[in-house]
Amino acid sequence: MQGVDWLINLIFIILTYLPHLNSIFSVDCVIFAFDEGELKILLIERNQDPYKDWFALPGNMVNNDESIDAAAERVLYELTGLKDIYMEQFHTFGELNRHPKGRIITVAYFAMIRLNSAKDVRPVIPYAKNASWVSIKELPELGFDHKMIFEKGFERVKSKISYQPLAFELLPEKFTLTQLQNLYELILNKKLDKRNFRKKILAYDILKELDEKQKGVSYRAAKLYKFDRRKYSKYFQNELSFSKD
Amino acid sequence: MQGVDWLINLIFIILTYLPHLNSIFSVDCVIFAFDEGELKILLIERNQDPYKDWFALPGNMVNNDESIDAAAERVLYELTGLKDIYMEQFHTFGELNRHPKGRIITVAYFAMIRLNSAKDVRPVIPYAKNASWVSIKELPELGFDHKMIFEKGFERVKSKISYQPLAFELLPEKFTLTQLQNLYELILNKKLDKRNFRKKILAYDILKELDEKQKGVSYRAAKLYKFDRRKYSKYFQNELSFSKD
DNA sequence: AATATACGTGTATTTTTTACACTAAGTGTT
DNA sequence: AACACTTAGTGTAAAAAATACACGTATATT
Numbered sequence: 001m002q003g004v005d006w007l008i009n010l011i012f013i014i015l016t017y018l019p020h021l022n023s024i025f026s027v028d029c030v031i032f033a034f035d036e037g038e039l040k041i042l043l044i045e046r047n048q049d050p051y052k053d054w055f056a057l058p059g060n061m062v063n064n065d066e067s068i069d070a071a072a073e074r075v076l077y078e079l080t081g082l083k084d085i086y087m088e089q090f091h092t093f094g095e096l097n098r099h100p101k102g103r104i105i106t107v108a109y110f111a112m113i114r115l116n117s118a119k120d121v122r123p124v125i126p127y128a129k130n131a132s133w134v135s136i137k138e139l140p141e142l143g144f145d146h147k148m149i150f151e152k153g154f155e156r157v158k159s160k161i162s163y164q165p166l167a168f169e170l171l172p173e174k175f176t177l178t179q180l181q182n183l184y185e186l187i188l189n190k191k192l193d194k195r196n197f198r199k200k201i202l203a204y205d206i207l208k209e210l211d212e213k214q215k216g217v218s219y220r221a222a223k224l225y226k227f228d229r230r231k232y233s234k235y236f237q238n239e240l241s242f243s244k245d
Numbered sequence: 246m247q248g249v250d251w252l253i254n255l256i257f258i259i260l261t262y263l264p265h266l267n268s269i270f271s272v273d274c275v276i277f278a279f280d281e282g283e284l285k286i287l288l289i290e291r292n293q294d295p296y297k298d299w300f301a302l303p304g305n306m307v308n309n310d311e312s313i314d315a316a317a318e319r320v321l322y323e324l325t326g327l328k329d330i331y332m333e334q335f336h337t338f339g340e341l342n343r344h345p346k347g348r349i350i351t352v353a354y355f356a357m358i359r360l361n362s363a364k365d366v367r368p369v370i371p372y373a374k375n376a377s378w379v380s381i382k383e384l385p386e387l388g389f390d391h392k393m394i395f396e397k398g399f400e401r402v403k404s405k406i407s408y409q410p411l412a413f414e415l416l417p418e419k420f421t422l423t424q425l426q427n428l429y430e431l432i433l434n435k436k437l438d439k440r441n442f443r444k445k446i447l448a449y450d451i452l453k454e455l456d457e458k459q460k461g462v463s464y465r466a467a468k469l470y471k472f473d474r475r476k477y478s479k480y481f482q483n484e485l486s487f488s489k490d
Numbered sequence: 491a492a493t494a495t496a497c498g499t500g501t502a503t504t505t506t507t508t509a510c511a512c513t514a515a516g517t518g519t520t
Numbered sequence: 521a522a523c524a525c526t527t528a529g530t531g532t533a534a535a536a537a538a539t540a541c542a543c544g545t546a547t548a549t550t
Binding site for chain 4: 492493495496497498499501502503505506509511512513517520
């Protein structure tokens with residue numbers, strides 16, 4: 001039994017580090033979209049314990065060879081098929097009891113996207129049974145602390161949208177001012193004055209008026225606009241600069 | 246050698262999980278204070294590899310039995326002796342190469358504090374050689390990605406201070422309006438008009454005028470004010486509510 | 491008493507925000 | 521063709537907020 005001494009030593013060394021074994025981290029994504037007049041987020045139905053068969057935010061472990069940002073991108077793709085979504089990190093959740101399997105902290109991201117081709121979402125790995133868009137007004141119970149994560153993410157969106165024109169991200173490329181206003185009202189949860197809204201949004205000078213009109217409506221068709229990213233970034237630079245004076 | 250089969254098996258199992266061994270996380274704190282007319286942050290001089298003898302933000306590993314928030318509090322105390330500081334999480338940094346010892350992500354916190362008794366800072370564990378307040382204009386080179394962490398934290402402070410009255414946190418309990426204005430100018434990095442500044446800050450109605458004056462100055466002494474936390478929280482509730490209309 | 495220094499104050503102008511209601515255009519129906 | 525219906529599109533006046541701007545006053549020091 002002499003020859004196994006080194007083995008036993010090795011095990012001791014490993015055991016020393018073992019407490020770290022359950023110290024790992026995950027990412028979770030809160031993806032917003034605007035569909036059928038409602039704000040929706042992307043949920044998966046889990047196919048794995050813990051919380052097998054529960055609804056949850058798309059999220060999974062970060063690999064050891066990728067940055068957190070990259071992990072968020074990968075995980076979102078694997079669980080929903082969505083690619084090339086710009087997500088922004090908004091908070092890291094690390095309560096001790098948040099994950100039944102032990103000490104797992106999660107870095108949460110949010111994004112706001114346009115729902116055209118993204119409407120059909122489907123997991124590409126069996127970790128999730130399926131993925132779907134769910135109205136934030138009718139959210140089912142969610143696994144883990146995902147309800148809280150969603151809420152914090154939604155708070156962030158609300159506060160961000162009031163000083164940055166983010167809402168365009170959610171609309172189809174061409175939209176009417178009324179659609180844009182409806183979206184703002186939905187997110188901010190208050191009525192806005194039509195004339196003042198138009199005055200203000202046009203004053204930002206980040207919209208391009210198109211020579212096109214709405215189609216398929218049984219009333220006077222509204223003009224279509226599109227978001228002018230070039231003007232937007234100019235406006236944005238000014239916003240951020242503290243240099244003047 | 247039959248009897249060690251189970252040992253070898255165990256080792257295999259452990260090795261399977263081994264990649265997670267170097268997946269752990271830390272917290273880092275960016276603590277701002279106002280001293281001698283300058284904005285300073287709290288730095289430690291490290292006494293441990295990696296970056297032994299370098300300056301760095303106060304930061305260390307999160308234990309397995311504590312939440313991240315609690316870890317931030319503990320680590321700050323251990324490295325600087327500071328207690329009961331309200332810190333706010335602002336970002337999690339997880340680039341692959343950010344830590345030379347492998348995959349360690351860090352959750353960053355910031356706080357703004359009043360420098361009276363907090364002026365003397367001293368590590369209570371030998372992980373740091375010492376702790377000190379350093380002007381943000383003369384920051385030394387910092388270990389890890391701490392320069393970037395500081396910058397992101399400072400950005401956050403700047404943007405927050407322009408819509409929330411945070412500056413009081415940095416001043417002594419009793420302060421003059423000129424001191425307050427100087428601080429705002431320092432953080433926002435621009436000159437403000439004296440009369441307009443006073444008008445505005447008093448309009449918020451969150452200051453309490455004292456029956457006391459500045460002492461020890463060789464010119465007309467200014468009135469002292471103090472921050473009225475009661476009024477402040479009332480004001481704040483209004484700020485945050487989206488309920489009206 | 492004179493000097494030096496920061497304190498404390500008001501008003502006019504511009505800009506931004508708010509409140510508010512009707513006509514116009516297009517669709518569908520009879 | 522006339523009509524009814526529905527949403528589009530538009531302007532102005534009032535209030536509030538932000539800005540620009542300069543000098544007499546109080547206190548400490550000499």
